Amino acid sequence: MRTQVGIIGAGPAGLLLSHLLHLRGISSVVLEKRSREYVERRVRAGVLEQGTVDTLVEAGVGERMLREGLPHHGIELRYGGAGHRIPFEKLVPGRAITVYGQQEVVKDLIAARLAAGGDVRFEVEDVELHSLESQPYITFGGERLDCDVVAGCDGFHGVSRPAVPEGVLSVFERDYPFAWLGILARVAPSSEELIYARTERGFALHSMRSPAVSRFYLQVPADARLEDWPDERIWQELRTRLETVPGFGLATGEIMERGITPMRGFVAEPMQYGRLYLAGDAAHIVPPTGAKGLNLAVADVRVLTEALAAYFGSGSTELLDGYSDACLKRVWRAQHFSWWMTTLLHTFEEDDPYARKLQLSYLDYVTSSEAAATTLAENYVGLPFEPGR
Ligand code: APR
Numbered sequence: 329m330r331t332q333v334g335i336i337g338a339g340p341a342g343l344l345l346s347h348l349l350h351l352r353g354i355s356s357v358v359l360e361k362r363s364r365e366y367v368e369r370r371v372r373a374g375v376l377e378q379g380t381v382d383t384l385v386e387a388g389v390g391e392r393m394l395r396e397g398l399p400h401h402g403i404e405l406r407y408g409g410a411g412h413r414i415p416f417e418k419l420v421p422g423r424a425i426t427v428y429g430q431q432e433v434v435k436d437l438i439a440a441r442l443a444a445g446g447d448v449r450f451e452v453e454d455v456e457l458h459s460l461e462s463q464p465y466i467t468f469g470g471e472r473l474d475c476d477v478v479a480g481c482d483g484f485h486g487v488s489r490p491a492v493p494e495g496v497l498s499v500f501e502r503d504y505p506f507a508w509l510g511i512l513a514r515v516a517p518s519s520e521e522l523i524y525a526r527t528e529r530g531f532a533l534h535s536m537r538s539p540a541v542s543r544f545y546l547q548v549p550a551d552a553r554l555e556d557w558p559d560e561r562i563w564q565e566l567r568t569r570l571e572t573v574p575g576f577g578l579a580t581g582e583i584m585e586r587g588i589t590p591m592r593g594f595v596a597e598p599m600q601y602g603r604l605y606l607a608g609d610a611a612h613i614v615p616p617t618g619a620k621g622l623n624l625a626v627a628d629v630r631v632l633t634e635a636l637a638a639y640f641g642s643g644s645t646e647l648l649d650g651y652s653d654a655c656l657k658r659v660w661r662a663q664h665f666s667w668w669m670t671t672l673l674h675t676f677e678e679d680d681p682y683a684r685k686l687q688l689s690y691l692d693y694v695t696s697s698e699a700a701a702t703t704l705a706e707n708y709v710g711l712p713f714e715p716g717r
């Protein structure tokens with residue numbers, strides 16, 4: 329079997345890449361380890377930057393997102409007994425975010441690929457990459473796929489990054505001494521906008537998915553176990569951390585899904601080796617506080633699509649050679665923003681009273697200075713994908 333681009337992983341990165349390549353007349357095969365049901369149900373992030381929204385709309389896969397997604401023009405930072413709104417419409421006019429579940433994006437992309445006759449294979453076993461320096465091929469479940477280029481879109485735990493010979497990639501990482509316990513609940517959101525709450529007991533986030541479904545996160549110790557968090561304890565802790573301003577009451581409901589996410593920043597450089605190009609979580613992950621993971625994956629794939637279109641169109645490798653450099657600037661900006669939001673809002677055990685005072689002082693600055701709030705807003709809605717856009 330032969331294709332132009334062998335894509336490993338049917339997450340947002342792999343599926344969007346396959347779709348964008350199809351629009352440019354470039355063939356691909358997507359190989360995914362899990363079942364279609366699994367990837368369509370996996371609850372992950374939910375905040376789409378303006379550039380991500382624009383990308384999906386331009387690619388013809390944004391119809392349901394425009395209909396069902398929730399446009400938001402601000403977020404609230406809640407601490408010290410008060411809420412402080414960061415108004416995007418004032419600070420970054422014309423730019424906003426859209427709240428729409430990552431698995432909904434995945435569903436829309438799978439539907440689009442299958443409708444166009446795309447080759448997306450689920451539940452493939454034993455994916456291995458070979459001959460990445462010259463004429464790459466992928467083996468899986470007893471089959472062989474020859475390709476011109478391999479796109480490693482298989483997430484943080486995939487096989488693509490480890491297929492790069494030792495010593496080629498430089499790895500930069502930071503582990504945080506806490507995790508997020510996330511839940512999806514059948515209850516109307518108690519707030520119109522996202523609430524990022526900093527308390528002495530730790531961070532809490534109130535997000536949502538629809539007028540009837542809410543999403544919440546709690547900062548918990550890195551070794552926390554779900555069995556120690558029965559429903560009542562989760563709601564009690566969310567109430568304690570969120571009901572800190574006068575008149576705010578948290579509505580509760582059935583918990584439909586729950587999970588614990590470790591908090592980590594990670595970048596592997598360069599994001600390419602031979603004819604292998606890494607995109608999305610395969611190359612980098614961010615702590616979720618800045619809501620950047622999915623958006624970075626989309627940005628990578630846009631850059632890779634342009635580079636591959638140039639390569640297959642004219643044979644020019646210039647853009648492909650510059651792929652990693654072109655992506656890493658944005659990747660590091662997102663790393664910094666995610667680290668910054670995380671340190672601004674979480675409690676760190678090692679923090680002494682002096683460090684806590686510094687954190688509160690910074691929060692006061694961000695919520696009272698227009699310049700500081702603009703820095704937050706500009707990064708949160710996302711820097712433009714291309715200069716001048
Ligand atoms: N073979 C085939 N597929 C694999 C393999 C493998 N060996 N290992 C992993 N995969 C698949 C996973 O099952 C998953 O469906 O690769 C896919 C990777 O998808 P994501 O983890 O969603 O990564 P990505 O597409 O880069 O999207 C990044 O997703 O992790 C979230 O919050 C993160 O928003 C970010 C976004």
Ligand code: PHB
Pocket residue numbers: 372373374375522533535536543616617618619
């Ligand atoms: C989510 O809704 O899942 C979400 C929102 C904001 C974040 C992280 C996750 O920063």
